[in-house]
Amino acid sequence: xxxxxxxxxxxxxxxxxxxxxxxxxxxxxxxxxxxxxxxxxxxxxxxxxxxxxxxxxxxxxxxxxxxxxxxxxxxxxxxxxxxxxxxxxxxxxxxxxxxxxxxxxxxxxxxxxxxxxxxxxxxxxxxxxxxxxxxxxxxxxxxxxxxxxxxxxxxxxxxxxxxxxxxxxxxxxxxxxxxxxxxxxxxxxxxxxxxxxxxxxxxxxxxxxxxxxxxxxxxxxxxxxxxxxxxxxxxxxxxxxxxxxxxxxxxxxxxxxxxxxxxxxxxxxxxxxxxxxxxxxxxxxxxxxxxxxxxxxxxxxxxxxxxxxxxxxxxxxxxxxxxxxxxxxxxxxxxxxxxxxxxxxxxxxxxxxxxxxxxxxxxxxxxxxxxxxxxxxxxxxxxxxxxxxxxxxxxxxxxxxxxxxxxxxxxxxxxxxxxxxxxxxxxxxxxxxxxxxxxxxxxxxxxxxxxxxxxxxxxxxxxxxxxxxxxxxxxxxxxxxxxxxxxxxxxxxxxxxxxxxxxxxxxxxxxxxxxxxxxxxxxxxxxxxxxxxxxxxxxxxxxxxxxxxxxxxxxxxxxxxxxxxxxxxxxxxxxxxxxxxxxxxxxxxxxxxxxxxxxxxxxxxxxxxxxxxxxxxxxxxxxxxxxxxxxxxxxxxxxxxxxxxxx
Amino acid sequence: xxxxxxxxxxxxxxxxxxxxxxxxxxxxxxxxxxxxxxxxxxxxxxxxxxxxxxxxxxxxxxxxxxxxxxxxxxxxxxxxxxxxxxxxxxxxxxxxxxxxxxxxxxxxxxxxxxxxxxxxxxxxxxxxxxxxxxxxxxxxxxxxxxxxxxxxxxxxxxxxxxxxxxxxxxxxxxxxxxxxxxxxxxxxxxxxxx
Numbered sequence: 001x002x003x004x005x006x007x008x009x010x011x012x013x014x015x016x017x018x019x020x021x022x023x024x025x026x027x028x029x030x031x032x033x034x035x036x037x038x039x040x041x042x043x044x045x046x047x048x049x050x051x052x053x054x055x056x057x058x059x060x061x062x063x064x065x066x067x068x069x070x071x072x073x074x075x076x077x078x079x080x081x082x083x084x085x086x087x088x089x090x091x092x093x094x095x096x097x098x099x100x101x102x103x104x105x106x107x108x109x110x111x112x113x114x115x116x117x118x119x120x121x122x123x124x125x126x127x128x129x130x131x132x133x134x135x136x137x138x139x140x141x142x143x144x145x146x147x148x149x150x151x152x153x154x155x156x157x158x159x160x161x162x163x164x165x166x167x168x169x170x171x172x173x174x175x176x177x178x179x180x181x182x183x184x185x186x187x188x189x190x191x192x193x194x195x196x197x198x199x200x201x202x203x204x205x206x207x208x209x210x211x212x213x214x215x216x217x218x219x220x221x222x223x224x225x226x227x228x229x230x231x232x233x234x235x236x237x238x239x240x241x242x243x244x245x246x247x248x249x250x251x252x253x254x255x256x257x258x259x260x261x262x263x264x265x266x267x268x269x270x271x272x273x274x275x276x277x278x279x280x281x282x283x284x285x286x287x288x289x290x291x292x293x294x295x296x297x298x299x300x301x302x303x304x305x306x307x308x309x310x311x312x313x314x315x316x317x318x319x320x321x322x323x324x325x326x327x328x329x330x331x332x333x334x335x336x337x338x339x340x341x342x343x344x345x346x347x348x349x350x351x352x353x354x355x356x357x358x359x360x361x362x363x364x365x366x367x368x369x370x371x372x373x374x375x376x377x378x379x380x381x382x383x384x385x386x387x388x389x390x391x392x393x394x395x396x397x398x399x400x401x402x403x404x405x406x407x408x409x410x411x412x413x414x415x416x417x418x419x420x421x422x423x424x425x426x427x428x429x430x431x432x433x434x435x436x437x438x439x440x441x442x443x444x445x446x447x448x449x450x451x452x453x454x455x456x457x458x459x460x461x462x463x464x465x466x467x468x469x470x471x472x473x474x475x476x477x478x479x480x481x482x483x484x485x486x487x488x489x490x491x492x493x494x495x496x497x498x499x500x501x502x503x504x505x506x507x508x509x510x511x512x513x514x515x516x517x518x519x520x521x522x523x524x525x526x527x528x529x530x531x532x533x534x535x536x537x538x539x540x541x542x543x544x545x546x547x548x549x550x551x552x553x554x555x556x557x558x559x560x561x562x563x564x565x566x567x568x569x570x571x572x573x574x575x576x577x578x579x580x581x582x583x584x585x586x587x588x589x590x591x592x593x594x595x596x597x598x599x600x601x602x603x604x605x606x607x608x609x610x611x612x613x614x615x616x617x618x619x620x621x622x623x624x625x626x627x628x629x630x631x632x633x634x635x636x637x638x639x640x641x642x643x644x645x646x647x
Numbered sequence: 648x649x650x651x652x653x654x655x656x657x658x659x660x661x662x663x664x665x666x667x668x669x670x671x672x673x674x675x676x677x678x679x680x681x682x683x684x685x686x687x688x689x690x691x692x693x694x695x696x697x698x699x700x701x702x703x704x705x706x707x708x709x710x711x712x713x714x715x716x717x718x719x720x721x722x723x724x725x726x727x728x729x730x731x732x733x734x735x736x737x738x739x740x741x742x743x744x745x746x747x748x749x750x751x752x753x754x755x756x757x758x759x760x761x762x763x764x765x766x767x768x769x770x771x772x773x774x775x776x777x778x779x780x781x782x783x784x785x786x787x788x789x790x791x792x793x794x795x796x797x798x799x800x801x802x803x804x805x806x807x808x809x810x811x812x813x814x815x816x817x818x819x820x821x822x823x824x825x826x827x828x829x830x831x832x833x834x835x836x837x838x839x840x841x
Contacts, residue, residue: 071705082734086836095800167750168712170805199705280708281749345805371801405798408805 047133088126105366153290161224162286187261190292192253196285206245259299307394310417334432335383394428459488493523527556561591693725704835711749735759771834791830
């Protein structure tokens with residue numbers, strides 16, 4: 001029989017994103033580009049129609065309109081006039097429009113920030129009684145696209161049950177697991193979220209889970225979804241989902257750059273991580289996710305680098321300026337595409353910058369008055385090229401004093417790292433695009449080595465470093481790293497399984513089987529370990545011994561064509577031809593492009609005397625791989641039998 | 648008006664001129680949702696709390712559960728609560744719908760000519776004013792915030808440290824006489840009438 005050569009691996013902690021992102025920018029109004037405010041001579045009156053409407057329509061109306069996140073509309077003179085003094089105040093303190101980054105520190109896309117001149121105009125207008133001015137000067141009211149911003153999505157997924165946000169209390173962090181009803185691999189070029197009431201859903205983050213880990217967690221938590229500010233997922237393939245799939249109220253769809261579509265298949269769960277703010281009354285939400293597909297497979301593969309040093313967060317009560325830093329040296333050339341800083345309520349000052357090998361300092365972002373509620377992903381206006389050897393820096397300062405009104409503890413108490421709102425985090429996620437897809441292994445290796453500097457003996461770092469080294473063809477080093485990881489966490493089925501796979505790759509099948517067996521013992525429902533153990537036993541020729549594991553692999557992953565193929569093959573080898581045909585038929589159905597499944601099914605059918613059908617599948621195998629010698633030989637044998645058989 | 652950058656120490660304790668005497672005014676345009684005119688303050692022998700609010704102010708709305716609790720807590724102690732909607736464009740139907748949605752029971756007043764706004768000196772929503780009967784005429788003993796949770800736009804404590812309105816009502820219902828005082832409330836500006 002034929003089985004795929006590569007064993008299945010696990011990767012850990014590949015996707016860990018914070019609790020989502022904020023409404024910093026809303027969809028732009030379809031208005032003409034307006035020139036920056038020009039100073040109005042002191043002798044002239046500032047009027048709404050000529051001076052203020054262009055500013056408000058462009059910067060405020062995208063969110064301040066019906067159905068959007070702003071609590072009231074700002075679509076005409078009457079709306080704006082009655083709030084003139086408040087608009088003057090919130091623009092003066094730069095509370096609105098919300099744009100926390102400092103101007104001039106990082107080249108961020110779409111800054112929604114008023115100029116000093118614009119703010120001064122608004123102050124004058126309000127102080128002078130907020131006059132309307134001549135109608136002739138009035139710009140057209142802003143026009144917006146209704147409904148889905150990119151038109152009807154190719155696929156709309158709804159959260160299975162609605163969820164009720166309580167009327168009051170602290171912010172709610174809730175995660176919903178959605179399965180996309182797709183068959184085979186689909187490439188997603190854009191995503192739009194319709195979360196329900198945008199005045200309640202403050203921001204959202206979508207993570208991709210390809211192992212069902214979030215689904216298992218959801219099952220343990222009562223009610224729709226599960227609680228948690230931050231989500232950690234296991235990944236079983238190093239195709240890191242290195243896209244910031246975040247949503248902020250009013251945003252148009254999250255559209256990926258050319259060639260950077262992300263993939264989903266029937267095993268992919270979308271994990272919707274929502275930050276919800278009580279509004280004063282119970283609010284029922286039922287989010288919708290709209291996906292837009294493309295036929296074009298991705299050609300450019302970014303990666304998310306996480307700078308952090310959560311282990312160093314131990315902030316004494318009262319400390320007004322406690323800083324945590326991290327740095328990361330790029331082992332390859334890369335472009336920075338976007339940044340996402342993340343801290344909780346005690347965070348104060350967030351800095352991200354790069355130093356180039358020649359000593360030049362390039363700012364990525366600086367937020368001087370960190371506000372958890374306004375966190376966001378910030379794409380750069382233009383990719384920032386960083387040559388190999390450049391160092392990325394993160395510096396996050398915390399204010400754990402009584403003077404920080406957002407401090408969740410009163411009086412302040414010692415703050416350490418954690419997932420609760422009274423704990424802290426300090427992360428700077430940097431999305432980089434290396435020159436080549438495989439460069440990501442070098443980035444990953446460097447990331448994990450840096451992690452080991454911060455956290456000697458760390459399980460995740462050793463495990464992922466092992467995987468990175470294995471991918472770079474350094475099996476012996478990889479095996480050593482996996483063994484280090486297992487010292488920290490001997491019961492890890494995922495790493496046992498990976499160690500087995502690495503041993504198998506390096507030719508030690510007996511040692512591999514021993515590790516797979518331990519993995520299965522540690523976690524009997526771990527499909528990868530069952531799969532690999534079954535396969536390894538098949539390779540050893542122990543078909544009967546392999547069967548129960550392969551049956552279990554199929555039971556745990558019924559849609560997995562490879563598992564069906566392997567089970568079918570083992571059944572065939574043990575003489576269970578009828579059952580083999582059944583399993584192999586399902587393997588072919590699940591993956592019509594599988595050479596192995598067509599080949600094995602052809603053989604099984606030939607053995608049961610169904611020569612015509614057998615020939616058909618062997619021919620199909622040869623269409624997939626025209627020079628496959630096994631399929632040619634089997635087909636020739638079948639044809640010969642057909643020729644001998646009387647009609 | 649200037650706004651200092653830090654508000655945390657800004658409990659203003661001064662009794663303002665004109666603050667003490669209030670009830671002698673007669674109201675021409677203050678009506679309840681059925682159109683009945685408000686005659687005088689306080690509404691009964693006990694204290695009356697006016698809660699200035701509007702239908703679309705998120706800061707006000709987030710106080711709905713707290714207002715409900717305060718209402719329940721002090722209703723049996725002779726305190727009357729009235730929501731005051733001061734935006735003349737908010738109709739009785741819209742106000743009823745707002746009260747239903749946010750579970751705000753009790754009665755509401757409309758103040759389209761800002762008579763109560765001026766009398767109390769309210770500037771934002773939510774802001775409260777407490778009136779009591781006094782031998783020399785009705786007087787306002789407190790005006791300002793409900794509690795100190797909101798510190799500024801975008802700056803709120805997770806929990807209030809001072810519950811100003813509850814403290815005032817506790818003192819009054821315990822029979823104590825209060826020196827009139829005000830605090831600065833944070834919220835949505837009450838627009839001046841044209």
